[in-house]
Amino acid sequence: MTDDPHIQRLLDRAFARIDHNDLLGAFDILHELLTLDPDVGEAHALLALCLIDMHSLGSARAEAETALNLDSDSAFAHQAMGSVSLVEGKLEAAEAHFEQARALEPANATHYESLANLDALRERPYRHWLDQAIALAPEDASILAAISKERFLAGDLVEARRYADNALASDPEHGDALLAKARVLLHAGDIDDARVHVVAALHADAMDTDALHLLVAVRARKNPALGMWMRWSLWTETMSRGKRIAWLVGLLVGSRFLAQLFSDLGLPRLSGFVQTAWLAFVAYSWIGPEVFRRLLARELADVQLDDTY
């Protein structure tokens, strides 16, 4: 926090711009602010977060380091440095900074949410972080949506729907909340309603990767071949990395073993069928992602963003 009311106003405006996904607007305000007073650590940390989203990691790291140099006990500066480390793939460093931020500000739900994101990326259990976050901020739409997603991936659809509804009740225009609801609706087969929610989420953030994936998933449901691919992808994506690899290698070894066994048993046609089925699966899974990408481009061309975007 700063004592200068003008600086504080600029900082508040920058936060507001970021809340509305106006990164360039926030960037300009922060630039103006730091020209007036280059020693506002919070502004450097916020600038670092902006620069991450603007894909400028080197500059983001420099800003986060400046923020930490100005105030090494700033939870926000540690949060920014943790975020930079996370996108750089330096997960242990990210964890250290998020933990430090949590130690400095134990009542701030954002730090628990960051630790949940980190553990989700590492494929470790992360529900306990979200539980702590929601205890601190019971109406935070972002955390409610994150719990909904976690429950969905765990196969608990009733709870996933409940948390998605709560997230939307808390903020009907929150992108993650809309996606949480869309995910549940799509799973229940309510394709049109799911599409409405996904497009609404894309209006909030046209580059939301989760929204783009879901949008294609919605379209794929109307095409059986692609729908099958999507189901396979979603099924494998919900597995842990080790389990997914085990499945794929198991399919490879299993099909070869069966083909060889049928051949040894004097059943060459059955052996040939197994080999053909395996080749068809390989070709399908090889072509699937490319067809998916083309479908995505076509689908995006149909999405009309509102004038305020």
Add this chain to the structure above:
Amino acid sequence: MSTQHDPPSGPAGALPATRPEVVLAASMFVGVWLAWPWFAFNAFALGLEDKAQLAKRLMVGFAGSSALAILAFSLLEPESFDASLLGLLFDDPEPDDFSFFPYVVIALVGWKALTAYRLYEDQRLRAEVYEYYGGTLRNSVPLVVGGVMIRSWVLLQLLPVGWWTLVIA
């Protein structure tokens, strides 16, 4: 303090990085002799942090493959040696008599696929981040095609045929 920033740019990699799925394809269509060194090279090109894990995966992969290849070779009759090996490597007709040899080779194929998938998964996320932040990933499919074309020369003429042929195939 300065707040001058250049336009956002990607990671500056000195080495050419390749899409990990292409290297995975090389392991399927060309063989370990090309794919595993390529995975190691790609790890440096992508700036993968955990090189120790990469080395561990490669060492475990080679150790397991060698053990299975030696076991497979011990099951071969000396007179069927060439025919069996060439048959399994290049899809020629297999020996008529029942043998456990092909089943051990299937286990070997599975083991090598497991290693390749794990190496691929280690690099998949890193490659996405690399590309997201402006890095260029090469397609490198011509290298795979070239590898397919010289595969038999590498396996049967460049090196003497032995149990190691099964490891690097």
